[in-house]
Amino acid sequence: xxxxxxxxxxxxxxxxxxxxxxxxxxxxxxxxxxxxxxxxxxxxxxxxxxxxxxxxxxxxxxxxxxxxxxxxxxxxxxxxxxxxxxxxxxxxxxxxxxxxxxxxxxxxxxxxxxxxxxxxxxxxxxxxxxxxxxxxxxxxxxxxxxxxxxxxxxxxxxxxxxxxxxxxxxxxxxxxxxxxxxxxxxxxxxxxxxxxxxxxxxxxxxxxxxxxxxxxxxxxxxxxxxxxxxxxxxxxxxxxxxxxxxxxxxxxxxxxxxxxxxxxxxxxxxxxx
DNA sequence: CGGTGGACCTGCTGGC
DNA sequence: TGCCAGCAGGTCCACC
Numbered sequence: 001x002x003x004x005x006x007x008x009x010x011x012x013x014x015x016x017x018x019x020x021x022x023x024x025x026x027x028x029x030x031x032x033x034x035x036x037x038x039x040x041x042x043x044x045x046x047x048x049x050x051x052x053x054x055x056x057x058x059x060x061x062x063x064x065x066x067x068x069x070x071x072x073x074x075x076x077x078x079x080x081x082x083x084x085x086x087x088x089x090x091x092x093x094x095x096x097x098x099x100x101x102x103x104x105x106x107x108x109x110x111x112x113x114x115x116x117x118x119x120x121x122x123x124x125x126x127x128x129x130x131x132x133x134x135x136x137x138x139x140x141x142x143x144x145x146x147x148x149x150x151x152x153x154x155x156x157x158x159x160x161x162x163x164x165x166x167x168x169x170x171x172x173x174x175x176x177x178x179x180x181x182x183x184x185x186x187x188x189x190x191x192x193x194x195x196x197x198x199x200x201x202x203x204x205x206x207x208x209x210x211x212x213x214x215x216x217x218x219x220x221x222x223x224x225x226x227x228x229x230x231x232x233x234x235x236x237x238x239x240x241x242x243x244x245x246x247x248x249x250x251x252x253x254x255x256x257x258x259x260x261x262x263x264x265x266x267x268x269x270x271x272x273x
Numbered sequence: 274c275g276g277t278g279g280a281c282c283t284g285c286t287g288g289c
Numbered sequence: 290t291g292c293c294a295g296c297a298g299g300t301c302c303a304c305c
Contacts, residue, residue, distance in 0.1 A: 001298040032282095058299080076299055077283075092283085111282040113299060129300085156276075165300085172298055222285075224298065241298095262278070264296085 004170030005213035013227030057169030075113025159187035
């Protein structure tokens with residue numbers, strides 16, 4: 001489900017309400033979380049106080065004093081919501097942290113692709129999932145030259161390349177397709193054949209499209225909700241993703257779909273070469 | 274090493 | 290109306 005804009009939206013929302021709150025109790029209602037939630041997960045969190053909520057790629061890093069970080073990835077269908085204790089519980093609410101102010105932080109994930117782990121602050125960068133992540137698209141180290149140096153040595157399809165979280169973090173199926181549309185490049189082009197000007201357009205389109213999606217609080221089709229269980233609005237502004245057979249909003253041609261590695265990619269044959 | 278294809282899950286939709 | 294194949298925002302691993 002969530003790509004960078006959705007995780008960023010959740011992050012900003014939780015940052016408004018969690019710092020200073022104490023976790024009183026934690027219930028882990030689902031034991032089949034693919035061994036990614038340690039048995040002592042609840043005890044690691046109980047009695048601690050939220051300090052800071054930040055994001056690294058598609059991961060939420062939730063700091064708690066003294067000296068713990070709850071690292072959460074929401075997979076395809078995960079939600080992390082802050083609601084009153086009276087807010088109706090649902091099927092697939094797997095982890096419920098009861099706070100000291102009549103609210104709960106609930107981790108909900110029907111498909112259970114997400115994962116959670118609790119580590120010490122100093123260990124965050126050593127966690128394998130975090131250690132191998134590439135630069136943030138909004139950081140200075142991510143620029144067209146960086147992307148070109150890597151792309152010029154890669155024979156992979158460009159869409160596959162830019163969704164590799166080791167190259168850069170944050171892009172998933174929606175925003176990779178959108179960024180390539182904005183750059184005028186077909187998702188099936190081999191990375192090394194995109195060329196310098198094409199890579200430059202991609203490197204510029206990525207942060208732009210992500211920023212725009214953040215301003216709309218992310219994209220919601222069915223599952224995605226922010227930290228207050230509300231939908232995002234960017235689905236109204238998508239130009240190619242999920243629009244197979246519909247009219248291109250730029251040239252009125254028909255949007256096509258092509259599978260890349262078990263996943264649909266969308267593009268406009270006349271706008272993207 | 275790189276690239277591919279399947280596995281991991283539940284739920285919803287569309288076609289028959 | 291009902292059933293079932295196919296597909297969904299992500300990662301990881303085995304295999305060639």
